[in-house]
Amino acid sequence: MRDEPAERALDPREALRSVFGFGSFRPGQEEIVETVLRGEDTLAIMPTGGGKSLCYQLPAICREGVTLVVSPLIALMRDQVRALREAGVAAGALTSGNTEDETDAVWRDLDAGRLKLLYLAPERLATGAMDRVLARAGVRLIAVDEAHCVSQWGHDFRPDYLRIGTLRQALGVPLAAFTATADAETRDEIVARLFAGRAPRIFLRGFDRPNIHLAFQPKDSPRAQILRFADARKGRSGIVYCGTRARTEALAQGLREAGHAALSYHGGMEADARRNVEAAFQREDGLIVVATVAFGMGVDKPDIRWVAHADLPKSIEAYYQEIGRGGRDGAPAETLTLYGPEDIRLRRAQIDEGLAPSERKAADHGRLNALLGLAEAMGCRRRQLLAYFGEAMAEPCGNCDLCDRPPDTFDGTTPVRMALSAALRTGESFGVGHLIDILTGSLTDKVRQRGHDGLPTFGVGREWDKRQWQAIFRQMMGHDLVRPDPERHGALRMTEAARPILRGEQAITLRRDALARERARPQPKALVSDEDAPLLSALKAKRRALAEAQGVPPYVVFNDRTLIEMAERRPASLDAMAGISGVGATKLERYGAAFLAVIAGAPPPEVHPSRRRLAGSDAGPLFDRLHAIQLRLARGEDGTGKHLSCTHSTLRQIAERRPSTEADLARIPGMGEMKVERFGAAFLAAIAEAED
Numbered sequence: 001m002r003d004e005p006a007e008r009a010l011d012p013r014e015a016l017r018s019v020f021g022f023g024s025f026r027p028g029q030e031e032i033v034e035t036v037l038r039g040e041d042t043l044a045i046m047p048t049g050g051g052k053s054l055c056y057q058l059p060a061i062c063r064e065g066v067t068l069v070v071s072p073l074i075a076l077m078r079d080q081v082r083a084l085r086e087a088g089v090a091a092g093a094l095t096s097g098n099t100e101d102e103t104d105a106v107w108r109d110l111d112a113g114r115l116k117l118l119y120l121a122p123e124r125l126a127t128g129a130m131d132r133v134l135a136r137a138g139v140r141l142i143a144v145d146e147a148h149c150v151s152q153w154g155h156d157f158r159p160d161y162l163r164i165g166t167l168r169q170a171l172g173v174p175l176a177a178f179t180a181t182a183d184a185e186t187r188d189e190i191v192a193r194l195f196a197g198r199a200p201r202i203f204l205r206g207f208d209r210p211n212i213h214l215a216f217q218p219k220d221s222p223r224a225q226i227l228r229f230a231d232a233r234k235g236r237s238g239i240v241y242c243g244t245r246a247r248t249e250a251l252a253q254g255l256r257e258a259g260h261a262a263l264s265y266h267g268g269m270e271a272d273a274r275r276n277v278e279a280a281f282q283r284e285d286g287l288i289v290v291a292t293v294a295f296g297m298g299v300d301k302p303d304i305r306w307v308a309h310a311d312l313p314k315s316i317e318a319y320y321q322e323i324g325r326g327g328r329d330g331a332p333a334e335t336l337t338l339y340g341p342e343d344i345r346l347r348r349a350q351i352d353e354g355l356a357p358s359e360r361k362a363a364d365h366g367r368l369n370a371l372l373g374l375a376e377a378m379g380c381r382r383r384q385l386l387a388y389f390g391e392a393m394a395e396p397c398g399n400c401d402l403c404d405r406p407p408d409t410f411d412g413t414t415p416v417r418m419a420l421s422a423a424l425r426t427g428e429s430f431g432v433g434h435l436i437d438i439l440t441g442s443l444t445d446k447v448r449q450r451g452h453d454g455l456p457t458f459g460v461g462r463e464w465d466k467r468q469w470q471a472i473f474r475q476m477m478g479h480d481l482v483r484p485d486p487e488r489h490g491a492l493r494m495t496e497a498a499r500p501i502l503r504g505e506q507a508i509t510l511r512r513d514a515l516a517r518e519r520a521r522p523q524p525k526a527l528v529s530d531e532d533a534p535l536l537s538a539l540k541a542k543r544r545a546l547a548e549a550q551g552v553p554p555y556v557v558f559n560d561r562t563l564i565e566m567a568e569r570r571p572a573s574l575d576a577m578a579g580i581s582g583v584g585a586t587k588l589e590r591y592g593a594a595f596l597a598v599i600a601g602a603p604p605p606e607v608h609p610s611r612r613r614l615a616g617s618d619a620g621p622l623f624d625r626l627h628a629i630q631l632r633l634a635r636g637e638d639g640t641g642k643h644l645s646c647t648h649s650t651l652r653q654i655a656e657r658r659p660s661t662e663a664d665l666a667r668i669p670g671m672g673e674m675k676v677e678r679f680g681a682a683f684l685a686a687i688a689e690a691e692d
């Protein structure tokens with residue numbers, strides 16, 4: 001085997017452009033690609049949807065020789081190989097799902113030195129002969145996807161992954177490992193088992209997924225809440241996560257009755273039935289899967305537009321991984337997580353009843369607290385979420401429910417002290433229902449029998465009704481001031497954290513909106529403006545036809561994000577088409593003309609009344625300039641930001657009033673702080689230009 005450092009056949013930026021059609025790297029990608037290209041051992045931890053595949057595909061394309069990719073799921077490997085081939089990259093897979101012809105073709109390509117990426121199912125490594133074969137085939141780099149599968153900590157352990165470390169040593173080539181699982185135990189195990197303990201370069205960053213809208217809601221009538229959320233997003237692919245198997249089936253049924261295409265999925269189903277659901281989800285547009293967390297790694301679909309949790313997830317890590325499955329293509333995705341006292345009780349009980357040692361249990365309670373803190377957050381949720389992963393955010397995100405509508409808060413110290421005192425005076429032996437009866441002065445049989453109507457706290461909380469008290473207790477549980485007693489079903493015990501509040505040394509702020517019956521639901525985010533919606537539908541129809549003809553999932557042709565950009569920018573030539581993100585050279589050749597024809601055939605967007613009013617005036621051309629600028633910057637300079645746009649009427653007023661400073665610009669109706677920051681400099685430059 002030759003041993004000199006691999007030469008670079010191609011520049012990675014150039015390949016990013018020409019092969020994948022992407023204009024820029026996502027945060028973190030470039031450094032990882034450079035490090036892998038240099039042949040250094042690498043471990044990259046990036047969130048789900050962060051763009052890990054590209055971090056090994058690009059070096060594989062740019063390096064000499066073959067890159068071996070080990071990945072745990074056959075269906076996903078096959079989809080990746082298809083997608084790479086669509087982009088004109090020589091890739092093949094050796095899995096048990098291959099036909100004999102496919103396998104022969106892979107070997108022929110390998111022998112001829114034509115292959116750049118070889119995907120291998122881990123069980124293939126179990127045969128010792130594979131090492132020699134791979135060495136002969138010229139494998140120069142090993143990439144391990146879902147590297148946490150080598151760890152026994154998590155629930156995805158694959159014994160065959162243990163062979164990878166030996167293979168690396170036998171081949172003497174660098175290894176690049178990728179995972180979304182960040183905890184320290186898993187990381188240590190990956191380093192020990194894949195890199196024989198010799199620390200690789202570790203990348204742990206870029207946890208933000210700005211296109212995912214975050215929202216939590218107290219659980220009220222979960223079935224109705226989920227149905228409403230899904231109804232408002234009809235025809236868009238989504239996942240609903242549920243805590244139990246029975247619930248997945250009931251909810252899927254409910255969604256079907258409401259006219260949605262919905263399937264259920266859980267670990268108790270036969271392997272074949274599960275594979276069918278995975279395949280259908282991957283291939284069909286607009287399907288909803290109602291699942292337990294067993295629906296996980298096998299979900300690699302980039303155009304999932306929403307993820308809802310009907311029950312509270314286990315931890316922030318689990319939450320982020322699950323919602324992270326939405327919007328991998330970078331186009332907007334929405335989430336909703338429901339939570340209530342039952343969820344908190346259940347999660348606490350799971351921890352208490354587990355067999356883990358007590359320090360571990362305490363840590364797990366702490367992790368649950370972090371998630372509950374996120375659920376009961378008072379300010380920008382994303383900021384709190386990223387802080388948990390050690391990333392600071394200077395500004396509120398503008399893309400979560402609390403940024404959309406800041407919560408109304410109040411000083412909850414008095415009712416919380418009343419509630420704590422009611423619990424203490426009754427020996428910490430009662431649950432929420434009875435405590436609320438005492439606080440609101442309800443003379444129930446139980447209250448009378450126990451003589452609780454004689455307590456000083458009896459009836460002191462009449463100012464709040466039962467429903468409001470429930471919200472107060474839920475928030476108290478969320479702040480970990482009271483915990484269900486594992487020994488006595490339903491009884492609430494005060495925690496240490498509550499003492500300073502009870503003693504009057506510390507105040508507590510609660511959210512009033514969480515007391516309200518149901519918050520008005522913001523409308524689902526539209527993917528494009530009304531004017532562009534018909535064209536987007538036509539582009540999707542063309543995509544579906546092309547995908548069906550080849551038996552591939554629609555996103556393999558182009559993903560949603562690419563179609564959205566086509567609908568907005570309406571390229572009129574192949575050159576202009578090449579400038580759309582996601583259109584690489586091969587796809588341009590293969591599909592460019594077909595999509596250009598759809599765009600050419602679409603009726604031109606109607607001239608907006610705002611623009612019509614400016615016809616013939618100086619403001620007209622300026623309006624058009626501003627409009628073009630806001631399209632170009634809709635997702636920021638690097639194309640990864642939150643989608644922002646100004647209405648036609650805002651643009652008209654800017655064109656007419658010609659503000660000359662950012663402060664003046666900020667006074668135009670519709671220009672918020674974030675929009676000034678995004679568009680301000682470019683708008684002012686365009687205005688200044690129009691002045692000369």
Ligand code: ADP
Nearest residue numbers: 022024025026048049050051052053302328329
């Ligand atoms: P992960 O494995 O980290 O969950 P993927 O590798 O599946 O994420 O990437 C998610 C999506 O992001 C894919 O559809 C991919 O095409 C897209 N993507 C990756 N990098 C970029 C980039 N630099 N610009 C635009 N899209 C990208």
Ligand code: MG
Nearest residue numbers: 052053145300
């Ligand atoms: Mg991946």
